[in-house]
Amino acid sequence: MDKTVVVAVENRSPHPKYGKIVVNTKRYKAHDEENRCQEGDRVRIQETRPLSRTKRWQVTDILNSASI
Template identity: 50%
Template sequence: MAIGLNVEQPEETCSDENCPFHGDLSVRGQTLEGEVASTDMDKTVVVEREYDVRVPKYDRYMKRRSRVPAHLPPCVDTEEGDTVRIAETRPLSKTKSHVVVDVLDDGGE
């Protein structure tokens, strides 16, 4: 089943209803890339993105980061340090409104 993004479907199958590949969760809106910072929660990862913000007073750039909680379907296999692509969905909980759709880089392996 295609989800509307240019990503490959995982080889594993799952029975998660909040999986964009095997369930009925639709993706819409933004797609973001970042590094997995935490996998401590159940079915949730925290994806951290770093970006530069210009400070006009000093005519320099400052690093900022944002941490986005995202749903991790069982069919997508990821660990801390991996670079992943996440897509926006409907709200899944109080803080989660993104889902992991692709693993881009296995953190140095």
């Protein structure tokens, strides 16, 4: 996918009854105009108009780069 990255957002919350931390992951397809993102980068995304059938987000900035 050219100019597209898949961003995984993890939400950690305790289970209502047992108290164990449960990790819920949601994946968003985001627009990356310059193809700057690499696998493992931490990014900030922002909602935008629909860019394709599944793309409704864009990458605003890269917080931490993955050192591979």
